[in-house]
Amino acid sequence: MGNKPEFISDLDFDLLKKKYPNSSDLESTLDKIKNDYPVQYLIGNVEFLDSTILVDERVLIPRFETELFIDKLITYIVQYGLIKTNIIDLCTGSGCIAISLKKRFPDSLVVGLDKSVDALDCALENSKYNDVDIILKEGDILNGLDLEEKFSIVVSNPPYVCADEEVSPNTKYEPKMALYPGKDDIIFYKKILNWCTSSTLDKSIIAFEIGATQAEQIVTEAEKSFPNARIVVEKDYNGFDRFVYIFKGIE
Secondary structure, three states: OOOOOOOOOHHHHHHHHHHOOOHHHHHHHHHHHHOOOOHHHHHOEEEEOOEEEEOOOOOOOOOHHHHHHHHHHHHHHHHOOOOOOEEEEEOOOOOHHHHHHHHHOOOOEEEEEEOOHHHHHHHHHHHHHOOOOOEEEEOOHHHOOOOOOOEEEEEEOOOOOOOOOOOOHHHHHOOHHHOOOOOOOOHHHHHHHHHHHHHEEEEEEEEEEOOOOOHHHHHHHHHHHOOOOEEEEEEOOOOOEEEEEEEEOOO
16 A cells, blocks of 8 residues: 555654555554544654653553643753752653653652553553663552652643543543543642642642643642742643643742
8 A cells, every 4th residue: 555645644654654564454554543543552652852652552642732841841940950859750651751851850860650550561661662760650649649759840741631621533542541530620730739738849840731721720729739839831832821830949
């Protein structure tokens, strides 16, 4: 099969042809994509900042917006001199965030936490594939965490999609627990902020990727937990308020 269908990019088509050289395999693969199956799962990996991240149905597919979110966070970490510290990525999924931060700040302790054992298995595979040493832990922030360490960087891209929100058709193949938080769509942010009041160091940054309509609610919650903190809301590529950075003890 030599002709590229219109619904797939040139780059993805070339990658699929290499992975599925048999024409019948390629044709069945393209049929899956035509029926909204994520091309990233079929290719088996995505590029995320300076890493190649293995992905399958165990984990959410990293998005461009999350790259921007972490790129901005890295800038802040450097700006405020937190380059050798303790970092935790809550709801780590594939481990893309934890791995990227460990690569950028190799002298830092980096922990990735998730309640999904399948996701943690994938994150472990990704840490080995990218040759980085991160600590992976099973835990559920909604039920409380008991960790010995305190952190100066807390980062999370948790489930935040409302149950009735319109989403891309191919998300039906991604793990529901990574997308939908339940009745309260900002419950993860509330729980993380509450945990951070006792688990962050005096000088710290709490960073959230959020839903496009959630900024006001989350800023209000952040002000309750950290009334003296500086809070910055930043936009994604489409101009939506999608990232919240909370600076505790940092002017």
